[in-house]
Amino acid sequence: xxxxxxxxxxxxxxxxxxxxxxxxxxxxxxxxxxxxxxxxxxxxxxxxxxxxxxxxxxxxxxxxxxxxxxxxxxxxxxxxxxxxxxxxxxxxxxxxxxxxxxxxxxxxxxxxxxxxxxxxxxxxxxxxxxxxxxxxxxxxxxxxxxxxxxxxxxxxxxxxxxxxxxxxxxxxxxxxxxxxxxxxxxxxxxxxxxxxxxxxxxxxxxxxxxxxxxxxxxxxxxxxxxxxxxxxxxxxxxxxxxxxxxxxxxxxxxxxxxxxxxxxxxxxxxxxxxxxxxxxxxxxxxxxxxxxxxxxxxxxxxxxxxxxxxxxxxxxxxxxxxxxxxxxxxxxxxxxxxxxxxxxxxxxxxxxxxxxxxxxxxxxxxxxxxxxxxxxxxxxxxxxxxxxxxxxxxxxxxxxxxx
Numbered sequence: 001x002x003x004x005x006x007x008x009x010x011x012x013x014x015x016x017x018x019x020x021x022x023x024x025x026x027x028x029x030x031x032x033x034x035x036x037x038x039x040x041x042x043x044x045x046x047x048x049x050x051x052x053x054x055x056x057x058x059x060x061x062x063x064x065x066x067x068x069x070x071x072x073x074x075x076x077x078x079x080x081x082x083x084x085x086x087x088x089x090x091x092x093x094x095x096x097x098x099x100x101x102x103x104x105x106x107x108x109x110x111x112x113x114x115x116x117x118x119x120x121x122x123x124x125x126x127x128x129x130x131x132x133x134x135x136x137x138x139x140x141x142x143x144x145x146x147x148x149x150x151x152x153x154x155x156x157x158x159x160x161x162x163x164x165x166x167x168x169x170x171x172x173x174x175x176x177x178x179x180x181x182x183x184x185x186x187x188x189x190x191x192x193x194x195x196x197x198x199x200x201x202x203x204x205x206x207x208x209x210x211x212x213x214x215x216x217x218x219x220x221x222x223x224x225x226x227x228x229x230x231x232x233x234x235x236x237x238x239x240x241x242x243x244x245x246x247x248x249x250x251x252x253x254x255x256x257x258x259x260x261x262x263x264x265x266x267x268x269x270x271x272x273x274x275x276x277x278x279x280x281x282x283x284x285x286x287x288x289x290x291x292x293x294x295x296x297x298x299x300x301x302x303x304x305x306x307x308x309x310x311x312x313x314x315x316x317x318x319x320x321x322x323x324x325x326x327x328x329x330x331x332x333x334x335x336x337x338x339x340x341x342x343x344x345x346x347x348x349x350x351x352x353x354x355x356x357x358x359x360x361x362x363x364x365x366x367x368x369x370x371x372x373x374x375x376x377x378x379x380x381x382x383x384x385x386x387x388x389x390x391x392x393x394x395x396x397x398x399x400x401x402x403x
Contacts, residue, residue, distance in 0.1 A: 004084050004181045008056040013303045022051040024059065024083075024288060024311055025181055025386040034383040034390075035251075035284060035315065039328065042316050048302060054083040057290065058310035063320035063338060065300070066312045069291055071345035073097040075299075076291035076310065078347060082387060083290050083309060087180040089189055091239075092232035098346050104229075105350065107218040108237060111159055111211050112350050121357050124155040128365045136370055139400035144393060145171075148249040152358050156241025160234075161210035162199060170195070174242035178388040192242075196234050211237060244286045245355045247390040249362050251284035254394055255330060257375045265332060267367050276332045277359045282339040283330050285315025286389050314340050315389055373398040 010019055022041070030037040042061045050058050060066055069076040078095050082088045093104030110116060128151045135141040149171040154164055173195075176188040199212060207213040215233050218225050225233070256263050266272055293308040304310075318339030319327045325336075342352040349355070373396045375381070382393035 004087070005053055006055050006084070007052045010050070010052065011056065011305065013305050014050045015302075018046055018049045018302075020045055020049045020051055021053075022049070022059065023053045024051075024313075025179075027385060030383055030385045032383070034385045035319065036328075037385070038313060038316055038389070039319050042313070042319070048300075048310075055085065055309070057083060058304070058308060060310055060312050061316050063317035063323040063340065066314055066317045067340050067344055069310065069312055070314075070340055070343055070347070073346065075294055075297060077294050078291065080292035080309060081289045082180060083311065084180060085309070087185070088177075088387075089193065089235065090232060091236050092229060094236065094347060101346060103220045104233065105346075107215060107220075107225075107233065108211060109350055110214075112353050114353070117354055117357060120155050120158050120354065121361070123158045124151060124358055125361050125365065127151050127154045128361050129369075132365055132369045136401035140376055140395065140397040142393060143253050143396050144246070144250055144391065148246045148253065148394075149174075151362070152245035152249065152355075153242055155354065155358055156238065159211050159241075160199075160238060161208055161212070162238075166195075170238075170242055171246075174239075174246070175392065177239060178243050178390070179384065179386055181386070192239065193231075193235060196238050197231060200230060200234055240349075240351055243388055243390070245351075245358050247286045247388055248281065248284060248355070248359060250391040250394055251286075251389075252280045252359065252362065253366075253396065254375070254381050254391055255280070255284070257373055257394075257396055259330070260372065262330060262332070263367060263371060266363060267371055270364075272332045273360055273363050275334075276363060277356050278337065279330055279332050279334060280359065281341045281356070282318035282324065282337045283328070284389075285318050285339060285341040287341075288313050288315070288385070288387060288389070314343075317341075370398050370401060 027037045027041055029040065045061065047062045048058055048060050048065060060069060077097050081095055093101045096104065131147050131150055135146055150167050153167050153171055157164055157167060173188040173192045176182050176184040177192065179185055203212045203216055212234055216230055266276055288311055290309050290311045293304045293306060293310065295306050297304050318324065318341060321327050323338040342349040376395040376397040379395035381391050384390050384392055
């Protein structure tokens with residue numbers, strides 16, 4: 001395979017003073033704390049700058065720009081959302097812009113309505129309790145493998161009526177799916193594609209009331225979906241449940257492990273759980289997605305060229321001190337908070353409602369059963385970044401609990 005990180009020369013429309021040698025898969029210091037590493041980028045670099053990495057692209061660091069670009073799909077198109085370009089399979093409908101985007105989105109929005117989520121919520125809570133009760137007597141766990149990498153994925157498996165026992169295998173694929181420069185990324189995408197393809201064929205032969213069957217039977221403007229459309233939609237739904245909520249849950253656990261006062265606050269004041277979820281979503285955002293600029297244009301004194309790529313460092317919207325006072329502090333009683341973690345406008349993540357429910361379940365059930373825990377001495381959290389900010393390893397310990 002050719003070098004994935006293609007370095008290019010600076011285009012004539014890019015001011016030299018805005019050029020930085022920046023690799024968004026490797027920001028300085030991310031191994032110690034990925035969010036603080038990105039925050040340093042925000043504080044030390046121009047609001048929007050250009051880097052020659054991955055074919056050359058812009059990077060937007062501030063909340064106002066990120067929010068504008070998330071919503072202005074006419075100029076900042078979703079048709080290319082990942083860098084390097086073309087290395088992650090096409091994502092339908094997130095890589096379509098309105099009006100083409102809307103009809104596809106409607107095909108699965110019913111799955112995220114409150115009534116439809118009640119059963120998923122019930123099963124996700126049961127899984128959370130089961131997993132916590134399993135690890136409580138141990139007095140320690142590797143949190144990603146033994147909880148965060150299981151509970152949210154099982155919720156999506158419930159929605160798609162897929163076997164729970166496939167959870168660990170799917171999580172193994174997900175680890176590399178959001179890391180397109182990793183040698184195992186393409187192999188993982190191929191494996192997950194084969195997996196969902198097999199289940200599509202099974203549901204064609206024996207349909208049910210699950211999400212895959214409904215997508216197979218779906219129509220766009222009174223025409224049936226073709227095979228590629230069914231596959232891409234099902235791949236998106238499954239892939240969307242394998243990564244970001246896992247990452248967010250782990251960031252929450254990592255923070256709470258080192259902040260007993262925050263744990264105590266949630267235990268003593270359960271009414272703070274909902275705002276706590278929103279505060280964690282603001283402070284520990286996950287995805288850094290890209291947009292393709294649709295035409296030559298001026299933007300806030302900059303000249304963008306048609307087909308330029310720009311990475312939106314979405315988590316930095318929640319950490320922008322222009323939008324949030326003291327943004328690095330986690331304050332469950334914060335009066336005003338602003339973020340773009342789940343996107344804005346027509347492409348707002350449809351799974352945001354489910355994600356918030358899952359995060360709430362984690363806080364309620366974990367703190368009820370294991371209220372005091374800490375990072376295991378001699379270990380350190382393992383961070384990663386790129387398309388998704390994540391913790392891939394987190395060792396926790398506590399006094400063993402008899403359930």
